[in-house]
Amino acid sequence: MKALVGVSILFLLVLIGGARSYAEEMLGGEPAEFRLAILSEEHVSYYVPSAIILDEKGRLNPLELIVTNHTKKEHGFAIDRLKVREVLKPGESKTIKISVTDLDAIGTDRSSFKYYCHLHKGHIGGQLYIKR
Numbered sequence: 001m002k003a004l005v006g007v008s009i010l011f012l013l014v015l016i017g018g019a020r021s022y023a024e025e026m027l028g029g030e031p032a033e034f035r036l037a038i039l040s041e042e043h044v045s046y047y048v049p050s051a052i053i054l055d056e057k058g059r060l061n062p063l064e065l066i067v068t069n070h071t072k073k074e075h076g077f078a079i080d081r082l083k084v085r086e087v088l089k090p091g092e093s094k095t096i097k098i099s100v101t102d103l104d105a106i107g108t109d110r111s112s113f114k115y116y117c118h119l120h121k122g123h124i125g126g127q128l129y130i131k132r
């Protein structure tokens with residue numbers, strides 16, 4: 001009986017794995033994943049990279065921004081037009097998922113999105129460009 005349960009679980013895992021990769025293939029590949037770091041030197045804080053270009057053509061999967069605060073101070077990460085507003089503690093990482101539906105809702109005529117720290121005016125921001 002135990003062996004049967006084990007084999008069934010294994011079969012189920014293979015099935016789930018297969019379905020997932022099939023879905024990924026049908027929906028335009030894996031999620032677009034970008035890592036961003038918040039860094040600081042002396043009195044200036046900034047994001048690396050300062051520009052992200054996403055080719056959105058034919059893509060149906062969400063955009064994922066993984067933001068990590070590498071500084072010793074709390075910092076923000078905001079994209080107003082996508083209603084993103086996060087606060088990151090020192091050493092903290094946050095994954096921000098933005099669906100294609102959300103990007104499309106904004107319209108195809110405007111394709112650049114400013115990201116900035118809403119906690120500090122002097123914090124140097126960046127731009128996310130969506131190529132459609």
Ligand SMILES: [Cu+2]
Nearest residue numbers: 075117120123
């Ligand atoms: Cu900041």
